[in-house]
Amino acid sequence: MRNIFILIFSIISFVFISCNDTVLPKPTAYLSLEYPKKKYKKLSIQRPYSFDILKSTTIIDEKNNWIKITYPNLKASIDITYRPVQNNLKELLTEAEKLVFKHAVKAEQIIPKDFVNSKKRTFGTLYEITGNAASHLQFHVTDSTDNFIKGSLYFYVKPNYDSILPAVNYIKEDILRLVETLEWEKSPS
Template sequence: MKIKLLIYVGLVSCLLTSCTGEVATPKPRGYFNIEFPEKKYQAYTGGCPFTFDYPVYAQMQPDRDRGAQPCWNNLNFGQFNGRLHLTYHPVHSGAEFTKLVEYARELAFKHTVKANAIDQKLINYPDKKVYGVYYAIEGNTASSVQFFLTDSVHNYFRGALYFNERPQADSIAPVVKFIKKDIDVMISSFKWKN
């Protein structure tokens, strides 16, 4: 009996002296290190009435999910699990142009519920007749970048960036920042063919 008591006292004293008084806290969830490719661009010259430069590490593919519209494409960023939806509409009237511009604004501001901020920047390249609006959407939203480009008369082009992940702004922020630079190059190099 004395031996069992000594073992019990010894175990209790070991447990009490081994505690350092520090409170254990859970570690935050970790994310993988992201390797970014070198920035290089190629020209998109497809059978559409526009051209622009896009990154060589992205694949341009026809958008089959939303119908077989000509000049509707997805610029897939496979290694980042994201895509830039690109749509083109010929404009036949002032009313149609107004409707398309308003629709782009509505789609961007649908994210207001989850967005921390939506910044709008005018796009204005009068020498190339390229005008539009760039929407930078901050927060845990489905899309963090949307824009449209137009010549204000005959052509309308729209882009929206999406990721195939649950929106977590803090975890995808480096990727969004990286792809925003590619979108800036696309917009600054954009030209109408006619």
């Protein structure tokens, strides 16, 4: 009988002791990404164009005045292609837009943003592509007479727009800085 009393007392004590804490649901977790503070430098490779790039990026020199700006920590790159304008501006613009709208199958929305800087002779469009497309930002810039560049942002991971959106926004600032600081090299007269 004494053993039963001890057992019942133990069970009751255990129930009262263990039920003191109130159970609360866990708060919603948010992804906490920290990006380094931005510091820029001029593109160090000789090209028919120049612009500011983020110091923490790596430049890969490619043929035909093309370059790849890589973000090693984000597993991303901005691929820049250059083409001289030789009475083919309409063709270059059409080709650039075709590459953007190839993503329409996976894209939820494609938002164009035009920019014009008459003083620097830079005219172009930035396309923001939402959804699980392969490229989330594409742009082209021209002086309309001699030079044309096209850029595309790619991540080396399976596209999941919600997951990479903070990185897309981080790199979007760099693309806007690139376009704002873009200058064409003077062609020999």
